[in-house]
Amino acid sequence: MRFEDYRKHDALGLAELVRRREVSAAELLETALARKAEIDPRINAVTTDLSGLARTAPTEGPFAGVPFLLKDLGAQMAGTVTSSGSRLFAEAVAPADSAIVRLYRAAGLNIFGKTNTPEFGLWPVTEPAHLGVCRNPWDVSRTPGGSSGGAAAAVAAGIVPTAHASDGGGSIRTPAACCGLFGMKPSRGRVSFAPAGEGWAGASIQHAVTRSVRDSAALLDAVCTPQPGDPYFLPAPERPFLEEVGRDPGRLRIGFTAKALQSTALDPQCAAAVLDVARLCADLGHEVEEVTVPGDLAGMQASAGLVIAASVAATLDAEAERRGRPVEPDEIEPLTMATYRRGKAVTGADYVRALAVLHAFGRDMARLFETYDVLLLSTLGRPPVPVGWIFEEPREITERLFSFMPNTQPFNNTGQPAMTVPLAWSAEGLPIGIQFVGRVGDEAGLFRLAGRLEQARPWFDRVPEL
Numbered sequence: 001m002r003f004e005d006y007r008k009h010d011a012l013g014l015a016e017l018v019r020r021r022e023v024s025a026a027e028l029l030e031t032a033l034a035r036k037a038e039i040d041p042r043i044n045a046v047t048t049d050l051s052g053l054a055r056t057a058p059t060e061g062p063f064a065g066v067p068f069l070l071k072d073l074g075a076q077m078a079g080t081v082t083s084s085g086s087r088l089f090a091e092a093v094a095p096a097d098s099a100i101v102r103l104y105r106a107a108g109l110n111i112f113g114k115t116n117t118p119e120f121g122l123w124p125v126t127e128p129a130h131l132g133v134c135r136n137p138w139d140v141s142r143t144p145g146g147s148s149g150g151a152a153a154a155v156a157a158g159i160v161p162t163a164h165a166s167d168g169g170g171s172i173r174t175p176a177a178c179c180g181l182f183g184m185k186p187s188r189g190r191v192s193f194a195p196a197g198e199g200w201a202g203a204s205i206q207h208a209v210t211r212s213v214r215d216s217a218a219l220l221d222a223v224c225t226p227q228p229g230d231p232y233f234l235p236a237p238e239r240p241f242l243e244e245v246g247r248d249p250g251r252l253r254i255g256f257t258a259k260a261l262q263s264t265a266l267d268p269q270c271a272a273a274v275l276d277v278a279r280l281c282a283d284l285g286h287e288v289e290e291v292t293v294p295g296d297l298a299g300m301q302a303s304a305g306l307v308i309a310a311s312v313a314a315t316l317d318a319e320a321e322r323r324g325r326p327v328e329p330d331e332i333e334p335l336t337m338a339t340y341r342r343g344k345a346v347t348g349a350d351y352v353r354a355l356a357v358l359h360a361f362g363r364d365m366a367r368l369f370e371t372y373d374v375l376l377l378s379t380l381g382r383p384p385v386p387v388g389w390i391f392e393e394p395r396e397i398t399e400r401l402f403s404f405m406p407n408t409q410p411f412n413n414t415g416q417p418a419m420t421v422p423l424a425w426s427a428e429g430l431p432i433g434i435q436f437v438g439r440v441g442d443e444a445g446l447f448r449l450a451g452r453l454e455q456a457r458p459w460f461d462r463v464p465e466l
Contacts, residue, residue: 003158006031007463010212011066011161011219015108018065025065029054029110032067036113036159039466043135043144045153047072048114050080061108062218068109069163070101071151072131073117074199074206077101085117085128085147088319088331099194099227100206104164107222115163116150119336120312121204124174124405125390126150129333133387136178137464138430142384145175152179152209156464162215168204169304170379170408173420176209177379177433180422180462182450183209184216187440188415189232190224197231201307201355203412211460213450217241220443232415234441241447249448254281255291255368256376262301263399263406267382270432273424274378277434280423281376284452291372295364296357297410301402303354303361304413310351312336313343335397362414369416369439374449379420379433381406407435417443421450422459 001023009017017023033051040046046069054067070077073084076094083089097105104111116126116134126134126149136144137157144153148165152175155163165172167185176183184207191206193199206223210216221240226233256278258271266274282288316327329337368375381403390400411418417440420433438446454460 001027001031003031003035006035007158009161010210010460011063011215014066014161015062015064025055025110028065029067029112032112032159035157039137039157039159042140042466043137043153043157044132045116045134045150045157046113046159047116047131047150048081050114051112053080054110054112061106062222064108066109067160068104068111069151069154069160070111070114071117071148071164071166072114073121073147074166074193075101075164077111080114083130085119085121085131086332086336087130088327090130099192100164100223103223103225115148115154117148118146119333120315121147121166121168121171122308122312122336122339123147123390124170124401125385125387127387127391135387136384137466138180139384141386142430143178143387145178145384147171148209149175152176152181155179155181155209155211157466158463162208162210162219164206165209166204166206167412168200169412170405172207172209173379173408173418173433173435174405177420177422177431178384179209180431180459181209181211182213182216182419182421183433184220184419184443184446185411185417186220186224186443187234187417189230189234190220190443192225192227192230192233194227194230200311201358202232202415203304203307213447213454214242214245217245217447237444241443244444244447245451247448247451249445249452252286252373252449253371254278254286254288254374254376255372256288257291257293258378260381260403260406261293261297261377261410263381263403266378269426270378270380270382273432273434274376277423278376280456284456291368291375293375294368295361295410299357300361300410300413303357304409306346306350306354307358309339309343310346311343312339313346316340358413361410365410365414365416373438373445375437377407377435379407379435380404383426383428383430383432411437414440416440417446419446419450421453423453423457
C-alpha cells in the first residue's frame with residue numbers, strides 16, 4: 001500500500017479496507033514499518049520494535065488489522081519490557097497483558113512497537129536520558145510535548161493513525177496540542193488500569209491520541225469495560241461513543257477563559273485562539289460567555305505535586321525492596337531523584353491532607369458545571385517550545401513548566417473529561433490546541449461537540465511535511 005493512500009484514512013477507515021479485502025493487515029503493517037524506517041530517525045518516536053510479534057493476518061473487531069503503538073508507560077504487554085522511560089526498568093519484562101492491551105487486541109489492533117516517554121511520565125516534554133529526545137514532526141527543533149510525546153509524534157508523522165497514550169497532568173492533551181491531533185482525556189474510572197489500582201491518586205487515565213474524532217470515540221468504546229476490583233468505575237455509556245460523534249450536541253452553555261490557570265498569562269497567540277474559537281462556538285449556536293474558573297488553584301497544584309512525589313517514592317521503594325538494594329543516583333535522572341527524595345519525606349498525614357485539598361478543589365469546580373455544560377480554554381500556555389527549553393535554566397524549571405502547561409492538571413484532579421481539539425495555528429505554522437472540559441462522565445457530550453467542530457473546521461488533511 002502506498003503511504004499516500006495509507007495516510008488518507010483514519011484507523012476505522014483502514015480497518016474497513018481490510019474488511020473489504022482491498023488491503024491486508026500485512027500490507028498495512030508493511031506500510032507503517034516503512035514509514036517508521038523513513039521518518040523515525042528524525043523524530044525518535046518509536047523506541048521499542050515489536051514488529052516480530054505483530055500479527056500479519058486480518059483479525060476481528062472494529063480496528064481489524066490496524067497498526068498500533070503502545071506508550072512505554074502504564075500498559076503492560078506480556079513478554080515485553082515496559083521501561084517507563086527509565087534505565088531503572090530497562091529489563092522489566094511484563095508477565096502478562098494489562099487489561100487495556102487485552103482489549104486492544106480484541107478490537108483487532110496490531111501492536112508493533114512502543115513509544116517514547118519521559119522518565120515515569122513526569123514531564124510535559126519527551127526528553128528522557130534512557131530513550132533519547134523525541135521531536136515534533138511540525139518542527140524538529142521543538143518538543144512534541146509529553147508525556148505521551150512519542151505517541152503523538154508517531155501519529156502526526158503518519159506512522160500510525162492512532163496510538164495509546166495516558167494522562168496524569170495533561171499527558172494526552174499536551175502532546176496532542178503540540179502535534180495537531182485530537183486528544184481526549186476520559187473521566188476518572190472510564191478506563192481500567194488493571195491489574196494496577198490507580199495512578200497518582202486517581203489523576204491518571206489511559207486512552208489515545210488520534211487524527212479523527214471518531215477514532216477516539218471507537219477506541220474508548222473498545223476499552224471502557226470495568227475490570228473486577230477497580231477502585232473507580234463509571235456506568236456504561238447510554239450508547240456507544242462512536243454514535244455520539246455525528247449527533248447534534250444541542251445548544252450548549254459554554255463558559256470560556258483566555259487566562260492561564262497555573263501561570264501568569266497565556267502567550268498572546270493562544271489567548272487569541274481561545275477568543276476565536278469562542279466566536280466559532282457562538283456561530284454554531286451555543287451560548288458562550290466569559291467565566292472565572294473557581295477553586296484554590298495554588299493549593300491544588302501544591303497538593304498534586306506532593307501526591308506525585310509520594311507516588312514516585314512508592315514506586316522506587318517497591319523496586320528497591322524487590323531487588324534487595326536501594327535505587328542509586330546513577331539509575332534515574334537527577335530531577336527524578338529529587339522528586340524521589342521529596343516523596344520520601346511525605347508522611348501519611350501529609351498525603352491525606354493533600355487528598356482533602358484535591359477533593360475540595362473538585363467540589364469547587366463542580367459548582368461551575370451546575371451552570372455551564374462545557375468550559376473552553378487554551379490547552380497550553382504557549383505553542384510547542386524548543387527542545388531543552390524547560391530545563392535550560394535550572395532555577396526557572398517550575399516557572400517554565402507551568403507557563404507551558406498551565407491549564408491541564410486541574411482536570412486530572414477533578415476527574416473530569418477534557419479534550420484538546422486542533423482548531424488553531426500559530427504564525428509560525430505550529431498547532432495550537434483548544435481544550436474543552438465537561439462534567440464527570442460526560443464524554444458523550446464532548447464527542448458530540450467535537451464532531452461538530454471537526455465538521456466546521458476540518459483538520460484531518462493538515463499534516464506536517466517532514
